[in-house]
Amino acid sequence: MNRVAMVATAGRVLSQLRHDHRTLAMLLLVPCLLLGLLRWVFANQVQTFNVIGPLLLVLFPFITMFIVTSIATLRERTQGTLERLLTMPIGKFDFLAGYAIGFGLVAIVQASLASWVAIGLLDMQVQGEMWLVVAVAVANALLGMALGLLVSAFARTEFQAVQFLPAIVFPQLLLCGLIIPRENLDRPLELISNVLPLSYAVDAIKHVTTSTEITGTFVSDLAIVVGCILLALVLGAATLRRRTT
Amino acid sequence: MMNSPAITVSGLRVRRGDRLVIPDLSCRIPAGTITGLLGPSGCGKTTLMRSIVGVQVVESGSIDVLGLPAGVAPLRSKIGYQPQAPAVYQDLTVRENLRYFSRILGAPAADVDRVLGIVDLAAHADQIVMRMSGGEEARVSLAVALLGRPELLILDEPTVGLDPVLRRDLWELFVKLAAGGTTLLVSSHVMDEAERCQRLLLMRDGRLLADETPAQLLQRTGTVDIGSAFLQLIDRAQQEVHR
Numbered sequence: 001m002n003r004v005a006m007v008a009t010a011g012r013v014l015s016q017l018r019h020d021h022r023t024l025a026m027l028l029l030v031p032c033l034l035l036g037l038l039r040w041v042f043a044n045q046v047q048t049f050n051v052i053g054p055l056l057l058v059l060f061p062f063i064t065m066f067i068v069t070s071i072a073t074l075r076e077r078t079q080g081t082l083e084r085l086l087t088m089p090i091g092k093f094d095f096l097a098g099y100a101i102g103f104g105l106v107a108i109v110q111a112s113l114a115s116w117v118a119i120g121l122l123d124m125q126v127q128g129e130m131w132l133v134v135a136v137a138v139a140n141a142l143l144g145m146a147l148g149l150l151v152s153a154f155a156r157t158e159f160q161a162v163q164f165l166p167a168i169v170f171p172q173l174l175l176c177g178l179i180i181p182r183e184n185l186d187r188p189l190e191l192i193s194n195v196l197p198l199s200y201a202v203d204a205i206k207h208v209t210t211s212t213e214i215t216g217t218f219v220s221d222l223a224i225v226v227g228c229i230l231l232a233l234v235l236g237a238a239t240l241r242r243r244t245t
Numbered sequence: 246m247m248n249s250p251a252i253t254v255s256g257l258r259v260r261r262g263d264r265l266v267i268p269d270l271s272c273r274i275p276a277g278t279i280t281g282l283l284g285p286s287g288c289g290k291t292t293l294m295r296s297i298v299g300v301q302v303v304e305s306g307s308i309d310v311l312g313l314p315a316g317v318a319p320l321r322s323k324i325g326y327q328p329q330a331p332a333v334y335q336d337l338t339v340r341e342n343l344r345y346f347s348r349i350l351g352a353p354a355a356d357v358d359r360v361l362g363i364v365d366l367a368a369h370a371d372q373i374v375m376r377m378s379g380g381e382e383a384r385v386s387l388a389v390a391l392l393g394r395p396e397l398l399i400l401d402e403p404t405v406g407l408d409p410v411l412r413r414d415l416w417e418l419f420v421k422l423a424a425g426g427t428t429l430l431v432s433s434h435v436m437d438e439a440e441r442c443q444r445l446l447l448m449r450d451g452r453l454l455a456d457e458t459p460a461q462l463l464q465r466t467g468t469v470d471i472g473s474a475f476l477q478l479i480d481r482a483q484q485e486v487h488r
Binding site: 004005008009011012015016019020079080081083084085086087088089090242243244245 | 260261262298299300301302316318321322324326328330331332333334335336337338341345346348349350351373389
């Protein structure tokens with residue numbers, strides 16, 4: 001493990017974002033504006049807003065990080081910087097960890113800002129503590145990042161990469177308990193939802209919104225999400241080849 | 246008298262997709278010299294260079310680089326590679342690119358300014374690469390390859406799109422580096438650059454037509470310039486096929 005390479009990569013990823021003001025603004029502001037819109041839609045149904053708001057709060061970072069990372073790593077592959085880097089003394093893990101740290105920091109800012117807007121300005125009620133909401137949102141952002149990294153290996157063009165959003169993310173959105181509770185799904189669908197990582201993130205955030213305690217189920221839900229992040233990163237590392245054909 | 250080889254390629258065979266790009270190639274590149282790798286585009290120059298750097302999947306054959314098998318970890322800080330594509334971050338400034346790669350290589354911080362001076366980009370250090378011309382971008386990429394003073398430089402068409410003055414300056418730099426003990430393998434399809442090389446590899450359809458000094462090549466073919474020598478070798482090779 002090469003700590004310098006890891007930190008340098010995280011810094012480089014952040015510098016790239018810093019130069020791209022529009023992307024940065026959208027990453028940070030769009031979730032807040034959408035929460036505002038949601039609050040307006042449910043102007044007369046505060047209870048519904050309190051149920052759906054937290055769910056969206058953890059889904060935004062997942063979706064945006066998935067898109068941003070899959071495009072960013074696809075670019076590294078197509079413009080040759082990844083190949084060049086891999087001729088240098090940097091480990092695959094250092095490279096991936098650099099991305100995770102860089103985008104993880106962005107996710108923390110994104111999730112904190114959106115949570116503050118939702119709870120502070122829009123009066124969203126959650127039973128649990130705000131930092132737990134942020135923690136689940138950040139874990140979810142890292143999950144989106146790790147999956148984005150992984151799928152970028154299977155896309156040749158940016159057109160293909162964005163198509164992975166409906167292909168990989170939407171089925172998870174449909175089955176994660178956002179639309180109907182997972183236990184009300186048909187048995188086969190419930191079984192599928194049991195192996196999709198987003199389901200556990202949604203279970204975790206539902207727990208935070210309805211309970212003040214940190215229970216074993218919450219911890220194990222979060223642990224499953226973290227496990228999936230690590231698994232996706234390991235699989236992602238396997239797609240980074242020093243030698244190509 | 247030939248210096249000890251920095252690179253020894255024997256029986257290299259590379260397939261890309263269903264195309265056999267290099268059927269069977271062997272050559273030795275002496276240390277501390279500039280070897281020019283010349284040939285039309287698509288002849289396998291890039292594939293040969295990628296194989297030496299260790300980023301190309303090869304079917305068979307062996308490549309020895311600085312006494313080690315191509316592509317092993319200890320070589321990663323000893324080789325400076327400039328790929329054909331610019332392979333720098335488009336959305337970063339020149340300095341940010343160089344600083345990042347120098348940290349990965351463990352090169353001293355002062356190296357960034359040194360290479361900026363060499364490629365004559367000091368005045369553009371804070372410009373975003375995306376807004377630069379193709380020639381400037383190629384120089385950023387060359388600067389990355391020069392970071393950390395590598396023992397071996399593999400440069401894939403480093404002078405494409407550069408103005409004549411800068412091309413001359415870069416070739417002077419290559420000569421100076423070689424005099425200091427650096428081994429350079431430089432590909433080009435501009436034949437007049439061949440005259441600056443101490444050895445030439447002429448390549449066509451994945452095969453070597455020549456592996457000698459420019460003087461030897463001119464003598465053997467009875468020509469006065471490398472371009473004509475190359476044409477004559479191609480004609481000879483074709484006559485042999487027809488015979």
